[in-house]
Amino acid sequence: MQALEHIDDPRHPSNGTLHDFREILVITICAVLCDNDTFEKMVAWARYKRDWLRRFLILKNGIPSEETFLRIFRLMDPKQFETAFRTWAGGLLPALEMEQLAIDGKTVRGSSRGGRQVIHMVSAFATQAGLVLGQEKVHEKSNEITAIPALLESLQLKGLLVSFDAMGCQRDIAGQIHEQGGDYLLAVKGNQPSLLSIVEAAFIDAGDTPKTNARAERSHGRQVVQLARVLPAAGRVDIEAWPGCETLGVIDSLRQVGDKRGQWERRYYISSRTLSAEDLAHAARAHWGIENRLHWMLDVNFAEDASSVCKDYAPENLSLLKKIVLNLVRPVPMGKNGKMSMRIKRKAAAWDDDVRAQFLGLTSP
Template structure:
C-alpha cells in the first residue's frame, strides 16, 4: 500500500465545489485527513493543527499551494463529499494494492457508529458493513446502511465492489440468504454462512440431522480445539459432513451447497458451574473438513476482535460525535484507510496506538507507513 497509489485513487473523486472558489484541492484535503487520522487526530481542530505542523511533509505528496484548510472548511468539505464515490475509490485502491489468496477467509460483518446518532436532528446512528481479510488484517471495502436490519440488502452491494476470486466468504446469520449465497458464487468465491432461526427450514434440518445425543458419539469428520484464557476454558467440537437426507430438498434451494457443519462449545469458568453446551450451525459451498470449518469459523471473529475492537479502542470511533451530512460515513472510511496502513507497517512491533503516536512524532516513520 503506497501513498502515490492512494493519492491517485483519491484524485479521481469529483470535486463538487465551483472551481473558481477552490483554494484547497480536494485530494489534498482527503490526504491531510488520512495522515492526521493515522497520527491519532480525532476532530477537525486537531486535523487542522496537524496540518500546520506537518505542512512541509504533506507537500512532498500533494500540492497544498493554499496551505492548510481551516477546521470549518474541513468539516464542510467532508460533509459534502459524495460518500459512494469515496467508497468506490477505497475499494479500487484495495484491489490495486492487495491480492487475495486462494482459500483465504474474507469475513463480512457490520458495526454501528454510535457517535453518529443525533437526537436533536432526529438522525439515527449509521451502520457500516465491512469486508475484512482475516489473513492480512485489512479492510477490503465497506458500505453504509441506515440500520442493522438492512445488512441483508447491503451485503450484495458490498460484494459488487470486491475481488473475491477463490476466497471463502464468511457471514453471520443475518446474511444467511439464498441471494447472498448466489452472489458469492457469482464472484468466484465460496460461502460459509451461519444458520439461525431466520432460516427455519435449515434449522429444522440441522436439529433432525445432528441431535445432541448423536453428536456426542459422532463417527464422521470431527476436530476438537481447547482454549484457556483468564480462568475460562472453552472446548469446541467441530463436525463436518456432506449434506444428509434431511438436507436433500434444501440443497436445491441453496446454490452450490456441499458441506453442513456443527460447532458444539462447552465453557467453564473457575468457581462457577459449567455452562450448558451451545450449538452453532453452518452451511458452505466449499468442501470443508472439520478442521477447515474450525479455522474458518474462528477467523470470522477476527472482524470483531481485530477490526471493530481496533476502531473503538485505538481510533475511538464510537466517541466521535461528528454526524453532519456524509461526514460520519466518510470519516469511517478514512479510519479504515488509516487502520489498513497501520496494520500494514510491521517493522515497528507496537500496537495501533503506539504506532499512531510514533507516526505523529517521527515524520520518517509516517513516510514508512505511507510507503506500505
C-alpha cells in the first residue's frame, strides 16, 4: 500500500469515483495471486472473498465492476506503476552483492489484437533470487537497444554482474554498466563483427592454453556436454571501446536428445569481471534462466500470451502486475523440500486464507 500511494488515480474526480484507487490495485494483486488471470475472474474472486478483503480494506461501496478494473489498467500511468514496483522490489532484496542480473526481452503476443502493434517488454531478472527487479517497454518501431539504457539507469548495479545476449552487446551499454559500478557479461555475435574477429582469433592463437571447465549432464533422455574456456582480455580488446573488459570466453556445447546426433554450438563472450572458466559456464547457464523462470512462467502459469487485453496501457500494466505476484510467491518455500510449483502455490493461495496471508506478509487475523 505504501509503494502504491505515489501512483496517480487516472480517473477524473468530476465524474465521481465510487471505489478507492489503491484498494482496486490491491484487489487485483490478491486476485492474480489466487490464480485469476483475467479481469472477469478477478472480479468474481473478489466478490466471493469480499469478507476476507474487508479484514484490511474498507471497500466502502463493495467490489468494483469488471469495467472499472479494466478502465483503471488502461489509463494508469505505467511509468508510475513501474516506479512503485521498483521501490517495492528493491525492498525485497536489500543486499545483492553476489547476484547476477539477466536482461532480456519478451513479446506480449496477445497485445496485438485489434490491429494494434504487439508490445515488447525488457525485464531485469535476479537469477539467484528468481525475482524481477524492473521492466521497460520497447517503443514502437524500435528494438531492445533503446529500452535497455533506461532500464539500467533505474537500477542499482554496483557489485552486480549484468548479462545480455548478443542484442545487448553494445559499447554504450557496456560503458553505462561500468559507470554505474556493475560488471557486464556480453554474448558476442555477428552484430559486432570486429569484436567477434578479435575474440575468435585470440582463442585460435592460444591453442590449448586457456583455462578450461568441462561439464556433462543427463536429464529426461537429454544429454548436454559443455566446455568453457577463458583468456585475459588485456592486450587483445580495445579498453576504450569496451571499458573495463577483463575476460574473453568461449563455450562449446553439445545437446543430444535420445539417439539423435547433436551438433556442437560455439558462443563467445566478453566480461568486465575476471572470470574463471567455471564462473563463465555458471553465469552463461544462469542468464538463460530468465527464459524458463520468467518468460516461460508468464506464458504457462500466468497466461500472458493468451490475454485478450490489448488497449492503451493495459497490456503493459497487466504484465507488471503478474511480475509483482511472481515476486510475492517465489521466495516462499512450500511443499515437500520447499519445491511446490508456482501453479499449485497460486491455487493454494486461492483455497486457503492463511496461505494467502503468508504470501502477502500479513499476520493471519
